[in-house]
Amino acid sequence: AESKENVRINNQDKPLAGFEPRLPALPLVIGGDRRTGSSIYFKGAIRSVAEFADVRTPLEIKQDMYDLNTGDEDLLFYYCFKNNTEDDAIEDLAGNYPLYHEPNPYFVSEExxxxxxxxxxxxxxxxxxxxxxxxxxxxxxxxxxxxxxxxxxxxxxxxxxxxxxxxxxxxxxxxxxxxxxxxxxxxxxxxxxxxxxxxxxxxxxxxxxxxxxxxxxxxxxxxxxxxxxxxxxxxxxxxxxxxxxxxxxxxxxxxxxxxxxxxxxxxxxxxxxxxxxxxxxxxxxxxxxxxxxxxxxxxxxxxxxxxxxxxxxxxxxxxxxxxxxxxxxxxxxxxxxxxxxxxxxxxxxxxxxxxxxxxxxxxxxxxxxxxxxxxxxxxxxxxxxxxxxxxxxxxxxxxxxx
Missing domain, CATH: 3.60.21.10 (Metallo-dependent phosphatases)
Structure with missing residues (x-):
C-alpha cells in the first residue's frame, strides 16, 4: 500500500484494534473491514496492495512501491487500483488468485x-x-x-x-x-x-x-x-x-x-x-x-x-x-x-x-x-x-x- 517515509507510530506496544469473535462472518475489504460505523480503517488513498511470503527490506519496500516485480517468487498477490473505476473487477496481477483464494468458509455470500x-x-x-x-x-x-x-x-x-x-x-x-x-x-x-x-x-x-x-x-x-x-x-x-x-x-x-x-x-x-x-x-x-x-x-x-x-x-x-x-x-x-x-x-x-x-x-x-x-x-x-x-x-x- 502507498505510504509516507519518516512516519512514526506512537504507542506501538498497544493493539490498534481488538479482534471481535463474530467478525470473520463478515466479508473483509481492503483498508478495513465490513463493520459499519468502524473508525478503525485506513483513511488515505490506497493505490496498490501486495503480500509477500518473505520479510521485505526497507530498500525492497521502496522499490516495490514504484516498480513491483510481478515475477518475484515470494509474491503471493498484487492488486493495483491506480486506473480502475468503481465497477471494475480487480485482478491479481501476480496470477496466483486460484492458488491463494480458495473458497472462504467465513465469507458471507449473497445466499x-x-x-x-x-x-x-x-x-x-x-x-x-x-x-x-x-x-x-x-x-x-x-x-x-x-x-x-x-x-x-x-x-x-x-x-x-x-x-x-x-x-x-x-x-x-x-x-x-x-x-x-x-x-x-x-x-x-x-x-x-x-x-x-x-x-x-x-x-x-x-x-x-x-x-x-x-x-x-x-x-x-x-x-x-x-x-x-x-x-x-x-x-x-x-x-x-x-x-x-x-x-x-x-x-x-x-x-x-x-x-x-x-x-x-x-x-x-x-x-x-x-x-x-x-x-x-x-x-x-x-x-x-x-x-x-x-x-x-x-x-x-x-x-x-x-x-x-x-x-x-x-x-x-x-x-x-x-x-x-x-x-x-x-x-x-x-x-x-x-x-x-x-x-x-x-x-x-x-x-x-x-x-x-x-x-x-x-x-x-x-x-x-x-x-x-x-x-x-x-x-x-x-x-x-x-x-x-x-x-x-x-x-x-x-x-x-x-
Missing part, C-alpha cells in the same frame, strides 16, 4: 446474506417482542421508508405473537421537528394494537422527546415514571402465559439515583422477570461498553457507561433477565450472557442497524426476540422490511436462557 422465512423454524416461538434499534438514518435520510418497519410489525403481530414493541433510542438523527412528527405518527399506528415504548438516545433531545411522547395517552401506558413530568425513565408490567415481566426504559447513561430507583422496584417485584432497555450498554464485541469504546455516555451527555451499569445495577438484582440497547452500529445482532451476583443468567443484546441502513439506503431492520413457552429458549430473527428478507444467516439464531 447467506438474505434468508427467506421458509428457511426458518419459528414453530416453537410462543410469544415475542419486537425491537427497533436506532432508526435515525431511515427517519432522517429515507423518511419515505420509515413506515415499512411498522407495516411489517402489524402484519406479523399474530404470526410472531408480538406482545410488545420497544424502540431502543436515537429515534431521530438531527433532532428535527419533522423527524419527531414522523416518529410519533408511525408509533401511534401501534396504539391499541400492540403495547409499545420508546427509549431516548443521545441524538434525541430530552425536550423534544418529552414533548413528542409525553402526552397523556402514552403516559397512561406506563405503570410508573422516575420523574413526574418526564418519561425518559419508566416501567410497565407485562403478563404473558402466566409469567410476569417488568419492562424498564432508562435514560442514556443513567444516573446512579435512576438505577437505584429501578433496582428497588425490581426487588419489590420478585415475581417479575426484569427487562431493561436503554440506549447504551453493550458494545459490538459483546462486552459492556466502557470508556475506551466508541462514544461512552460518561463523556457524551450521560452519566454511567455500560460497565458502570453492570457493576452498580445489573449484576446486583437476581431477577434481571434481559438488557437490550442500541447506540453502537453493527451489522450483527450481538448477544452475550453473564452471571449476576446470585448466579442468575443475564442475557444482553446490542441491536443497532444505523450503519446497515446507511450502507443499504434504508434496510429498515427489525429484531424479533421470540421465546419458548417454558422460557428456556429464545430465538433471534432480524428482518429487513425494505428487502423483504431476513438479514444474514448469522443473525438468525437460538439462545439458551438457562
Amino acid at each position: 447467506d446474506r438474505w434468508v427467506d422465512e421458509k428457511e426458518l423454524d419459528n414453530s416453537r416461538i410462543a410469544w415475542s417482542m419486537a425491537f427497533l434499534g436506532d432508526t435515525q438514518v431511515v427517519n432522517d435520510l429515507y423518511p419515505e421508508k420509515l413506515h415499512l418497519l411498522y407495516d411489517w410489525i402489524l402484519e406479523k403481530k399474530d404470526y410472531y405473537k408480538i406482545k410488545y414493541v420497544m424502540g431502543l433510542g436515537d429515534i431521530t438523527n438531527r433532532d428535527l421537528p419533522r423527524e419527531w412528527e414522523l416518529a410519533r405518527e408511525q408509533y401511534e399506528r401501534l396504539s391499541g394494537v400492540i403495547p409499545w415504548g420508546v427509549v431516548k438516545g443521545n441524538h434525541d433531545s430530552s425536550k423534544r422527546f418529552n414533548e413528542t411522547f409525553g402526552y397523556d395517552a402514552y403516559r397512561a401506558t406506563c405503570d410508573g415514571v422516575y420523574e413526574e413530568e418526564r418519561i425518559e425513565n419508566s416501567y410497565r408490567f407485562l403478563e404473558v402465559g402466566g409469567n410476569k415481566y417488568i419492562i424498564f426504559t432508562l435514560e442514556y447513561g443513567p444516573r446512579d439515583e435512576v438505577m437505584e430507583w429501578a433496582g428497588k422496584l425490581i426487588d419489590a417485584h420478585p415475581e417479575c422477570k426484569a427487562i431493561i432497555t436503554t440506549h447504551c450498554y453493550l458494545f459490538r464485541d459483546g462486552t459492556t461498553l466502557d470508556q475506551e469504546d466508541v462514544c461512552p455516555p460518561a463523556t457524551t451527555g450521560g452519566h454511567n457507561n455500560g460497565d458502570h451499569m453492570w457493576d452498580k445495577f445489573v449484576r446486583k438484582h437476581k431477577n434481571i433477565w434481559f438488557v437490550l440497547n442500541g447506540h453502537d452500529p453493527f451489522d450483527l445482532v450481538v448477544t452475550s450472557q453473564e452471571r449476576g451476583d446470585t448466579g442468575n443468567l443475564v442475557t444482553q443484546m446490542l441491536i443497532d442497524p444505523q450503519g446497515t441502513d446507511a450502507n443499504m439506503q434504508g434496510a429498515c431492520l427489525i429484531c424479533i426476540v421470540g421465546f419458548s413457552e417454558d422460557g428456556k429458549k429464545a430465538w433471534v430473527r432480524y428482518y429487513s422490511a425494505d428487502k423483504q428478507k431476513y438479514y444474514m444467516k448469522t443473525n438468525q439464531y437460538e439462545i439458551d436462557l438457562e
